[in-house]
Amino acid sequence: MKRRAWLTLGAVILGGGGVVTYAVASSSGHPGATGRAKRPVKVYDLALQGTASGRRELPRTDTEQFSMLGVSWTGAANRLDGTAQVRTRSRESGEWSTWQDLELNVDPLEKPGPKVRGASEPLWVGSSDGVQVQVVRKNGTTSSLPKGLEVNLVDPGVVTDAETKATGTGSEPAAFVAETSPGATSGATSDSAAPSDSAAATPTDGQSATPPAATDTTPEATPTDSGSPSPSTSASASASATTPSAPPSTVPEPPIVARAGWGADESISPEAPEYNADVKAVFVHHTDGTNDYSCADSASIVRGIYAYHVQVSGWKDIGYNFLVDKCGTVFEGRKGGVDLPVLGAHTYGWNRESTGIAVLGNYTATSASKASLASIARVAAWKLGQYGADPAGTTQLTAGATQKNYFGTSYTTGSTYTFRRISAHRDGYNTECPGGSLYAQLPTIRSWAAGPVQDLKVTSVGGAGLSGSTYYTKGALTVNWTATTPSSLIKSFQLLVDGKTVATTSGTATSAGATLALGSHTVAVRAVHQSGKTVTSAALNVVAETTAPTFTTTPTLSLRTGTVNTSAVPVTLGWKATDDKALREVKLLSPTTATFGPTTTSSSRTATSGTATTWSMRAYDHAGNYRTSSPAYTPVILQESAATKSGSWTTRSSTSYLGGRSYSSGTKSASLTWTFTGRSAAWVVSRAASSGQAYIYVDGTKVATVDVKSSSTLYRQAIWTKTWSSSAKHTVKIVVVGTSGRPTITTDGLVYIK
Known part of the structure; x- marks a missing residue:
C-alpha cells in the first residue's frame, strides 16, 4: 500500500482546556500496521475553514488514525440549521468514502453548562486516516452558522485485554505531546503549515484548521448534562445524587458488559451519577452511523461514543444507559449501576423517569437484527420489572421541556402525557431516531418483553404418523415446536399429555419426548415466558396402539399381457392389506423395492422365468407397526x-x-x-x-x-x-x-x- 508521512511541526489542535502543540513522527500508513498493543483513546479537533457566513469546510486532510467523527460548535444552545457532510479515507484500502450526512438534530441538554458544545451525532466510519468536511446552512436562511465549527475525530484506541488478542502486527505511532500551553484558549490560532497533501487552512471563527494531535486535557469542570426539573415537575420525577437501593425485578437480569469490560476511562467523567426515583418507561434509540461493523469492534464503538459525549460535547458521561450491538451484546452505558435508576441524557424532556437503550448502527431503512431486538426486550423487561411495570402497557410521564415530537405532538413542561412503556426517541423528541425500520419493530420488542411467548406451534411429531387430524404412535414420541419469541426470553417449555406435564425443558429447547399408554390422548406444548405468562399450543389428537396391519390378500403373482422374454415375463403383483386404525403404506422389499399408498392393491412388474423368487411385502400403519408377507413364485x-x-x-x-x-x-x-x-x-x-x-x-x-x-x-x-x-x-x-x-x-x- 501507499506510504504516507507527515512532516508538519508545531500544528495546533483545539483541546477542551487549552491548546496542545504536537510533533508528528514519520509513520507508515500501511493497513496491516494496525497493531494490537494497548493505546489510549484520543480525540482530535480540527477547525473548519471559510469566510462566507453560510459555509464552512475542511479540504481533504491527512490525519492520525481515527474511527469515529462528528462536528461541534460553540454554545450548546445554538443549533446548526443546515447540513454537515463528511468523507473519510479508509486505512485498509486507501479509498475515500462517499459523502455521508451527520445527524444534527441532537437533543439539547436540559441544563447545559458553560463548557458544553453543540454537536452532531457521532458517526462510526471504521479505521481511517483522512477526512474532508463541508457544512452548509439551510437553503433560504440568512443566519450565520454557529461559531467555533470543528470536526472532532475519535480514535477509540486499544484498551481491553480482549482487543489485544485480535489479529494484527506492528503499531503505528500516534502524535505525541511536545508542549502544552495551560493559559491558551480554544480560540487560539496557529500559523503552522497544513499537512503536506492538503491545501493550507485559512483560520476562521477565531480557530485554525490544523492537523490532529492528542487531546490530553479535559474541561476544568465537567458540566451536568441534565438539569433539575421545573417547579411544576412532580417529586417522583426528581433526580437525586443519593444512591438508592436496587429493587428486585420480576425477570432475570440479562448479561451486560460492564464499563470496565468495554474500557471506559473513568477519569474523564469524575462527576457522581444522579438517580431517578424509578423507571417508568424505556426509550429506544439508534446511534446512527454504519451497520457494517464487526461485533468485535462494538466495545471500541461504545468507547468512541463515550469519548465523544464527554470530550467533544462536554457532557458528564455517555448519554445512554445501555447500548446494544447487532449481535445482541448489551453494554453498560452511563455509570451508577445497571440495576439502579440512573439519570441519563438520551431523550430531551423525558430523562427523569426513564432509561435509554441505543442500538449501534442506523436503522432508518434497515431493520435491526433479531439478536438486537431480543436484547432490547430483555433489558427493557428487566428494568421495568424492577418497578412492577408491564412492558406492553402505558404510563404517564411528566414533561421536562416544552417541545414537539417527531409526529408534531406538543408537550408542555410540567404536564403529564401518556407513553408506551417501551417508546422510541421520536415519540418524545423531534428526531427520526431510532429510524423508521426499528420504530416499526417496537411492537415486536414489546410483545417479546411482556410475554407470553409468541407464535408457539408444534411443527412435527417424531415417532408418530399423521392420518387426517390424528397422530398414531406405538408409544414413544418426540414433539418438536417453534416460537418467534427468542429463547433468551423464555423460561421453559412443558410437554403436556392429557393436560398434565410429563416433561419440562429449558427455554432453548425445541423438542421433548414422552411415552404414551395405549389409547387415545391429547398432546400439547406449554411455553413459560420469563415473566411467568404462559401460552399453550393447539392440542394434538394422538393414539397409541401396537396392533400390526394384516394382509387380507397374500401378495400374489398373475401373468399379464405384454412381451415375454426367456429371462423375464410380464406379471401383475397383487395384494390387499388392512389395519384396525389407519394403514399408512405397503412396501415391496424384494426382489426389488417400491412403496405404495394405502389404497393401492396391484403393480405391474416382471418376473424371472424358471427361478423361484420371493416377493416380500411389508404393510405399515401410521403408528409404525408392520407385518411382512413373503411368498415365492416361479414363472x-x-x-x-x-x-x-x-x-x-x-x-x-x-x-x-x-x-x-x-x-x-x-x-x-x-x-x-x-x-x-x-x-x-x-x-x-x-x-x-x-x-x-x-x-x-x-x-x-x-x-x-x-x-x-x-x-x-x-x-x-x-x-x-x-x-x-x-x-x-x-x-x-x-x-x-x-x-x-x-x-x-x-x-x-x-x-x-x-
Whole structure:
C-alpha cells in the first residue's frame, strides 16, 4: 500500500482546556500496521475553514488514525440549521468514502453548562486516516452558522485485554505531546503549515484548521448534562445524587458488559451519577452511523461514543444507559449501576423517569437484527420489572421541556402525557431516531418483553404418523415446536399429555419426548415466558396402539399381457392389506423395492422365468407397526414342443422366437394342448397382418376366441391370460379357426406360474 508521512511541526489542535502543540513522527500508513498493543483513546479537533457566513469546510486532510467523527460548535444552545457532510479515507484500502450526512438534530441538554458544545451525532466510519468536511446552512436562511465549527475525530484506541488478542502486527505511532500551553484558549490560532497533501487552512471563527494531535486535557469542570426539573415537575420525577437501593425485578437480569469490560476511562467523567426515583418507561434509540461493523469492534464503538459525549460535547458521561450491538451484546452505558435508576441524557424532556437503550448502527431503512431486538426486550423487561411495570402497557410521564415530537405532538413542561412503556426517541423528541425500520419493530420488542411467548406451534411429531387430524404412535414420541419469541426470553417449555406435564425443558429447547399408554390422548406444548405468562399450543389428537396391519390378500403373482422374454415375463403383483386404525403404506422389499399408498392393491412388474423368487411385502400403519408377507413364485415357460399336437404344424426357426423356434399352422382345427399345475397362465404368440384367429379351451371348456392379427409384426406376445384363486392342474388348448384369407397361427408356447 501507499506510504504516507507527515512532516508538519508545531500544528495546533483545539483541546477542551487549552491548546496542545504536537510533533508528528514519520509513520507508515500501511493497513496491516494496525497493531494490537494497548493505546489510549484520543480525540482530535480540527477547525473548519471559510469566510462566507453560510459555509464552512475542511479540504481533504491527512490525519492520525481515527474511527469515529462528528462536528461541534460553540454554545450548546445554538443549533446548526443546515447540513454537515463528511468523507473519510479508509486505512485498509486507501479509498475515500462517499459523502455521508451527520445527524444534527441532537437533543439539547436540559441544563447545559458553560463548557458544553453543540454537536452532531457521532458517526462510526471504521479505521481511517483522512477526512474532508463541508457544512452548509439551510437553503433560504440568512443566519450565520454557529461559531467555533470543528470536526472532532475519535480514535477509540486499544484498551481491553480482549482487543489485544485480535489479529494484527506492528503499531503505528500516534502524535505525541511536545508542549502544552495551560493559559491558551480554544480560540487560539496557529500559523503552522497544513499537512503536506492538503491545501493550507485559512483560520476562521477565531480557530485554525490544523492537523490532529492528542487531546490530553479535559474541561476544568465537567458540566451536568441534565438539569433539575421545573417547579411544576412532580417529586417522583426528581433526580437525586443519593444512591438508592436496587429493587428486585420480576425477570432475570440479562448479561451486560460492564464499563470496565468495554474500557471506559473513568477519569474523564469524575462527576457522581444522579438517580431517578424509578423507571417508568424505556426509550429506544439508534446511534446512527454504519451497520457494517464487526461485533468485535462494538466495545471500541461504545468507547468512541463515550469519548465523544464527554470530550467533544462536554457532557458528564455517555448519554445512554445501555447500548446494544447487532449481535445482541448489551453494554453498560452511563455509570451508577445497571440495576439502579440512573439519570441519563438520551431523550430531551423525558430523562427523569426513564432509561435509554441505543442500538449501534442506523436503522432508518434497515431493520435491526433479531439478536438486537431480543436484547432490547430483555433489558427493557428487566428494568421495568424492577418497578412492577408491564412492558406492553402505558404510563404517564411528566414533561421536562416544552417541545414537539417527531409526529408534531406538543408537550408542555410540567404536564403529564401518556407513553408506551417501551417508546422510541421520536415519540418524545423531534428526531427520526431510532429510524423508521426499528420504530416499526417496537411492537415486536414489546410483545417479546411482556410475554407470553409468541407464535408457539408444534411443527412435527417424531415417532408418530399423521392420518387426517390424528397422530398414531406405538408409544414413544418426540414433539418438536417453534416460537418467534427468542429463547433468551423464555423460561421453559412443558410437554403436556392429557393436560398434565410429563416433561419440562429449558427455554432453548425445541423438542421433548414422552411415552404414551395405549389409547387415545391429547398432546400439547406449554411455553413459560420469563415473566411467568404462559401460552399453550393447539392440542394434538394422538393414539397409541401396537396392533400390526394384516394382509387380507397374500401378495400374489398373475401373468399379464405384454412381451415375454426367456429371462423375464410380464406379471401383475397383487395384494390387499388392512389395519384396525389407519394403514399408512405397503412396501415391496424384494426382489426389488417400491412403496405404495394405502389404497393401492396391484403393480405391474416382471418376473424371472424358471427361478423361484420371493416377493416380500411389508404393510405399515401410521403408528409404525408392520407385518411382512413373503411368498415365492416361479414363472415357467412351456415351449410349443411341450404341447400335444393335432393337425398339421410347421416348425419355424428365428432368434425372434422364444427358444429360437415356434409352431405355425393354417390348418383349420389344428390344435396344441398344454397340461400344467399352476395358478396363472398366458398364451404366447407371434402376430402379423396375416395372422388369424384361434379358439381357447380351458379344462375342456371353450373360454375365448382370440384374434392374433396385428398391423405390425410382433414377437413373443402374451395375448391371452387366465388366473385362478389357487394353484391346480389345468389344460389349455388352442385350436386354429382357419380364418378366411389369414388362417395362420404362430405360437411360441405357454407360460404359467407355479
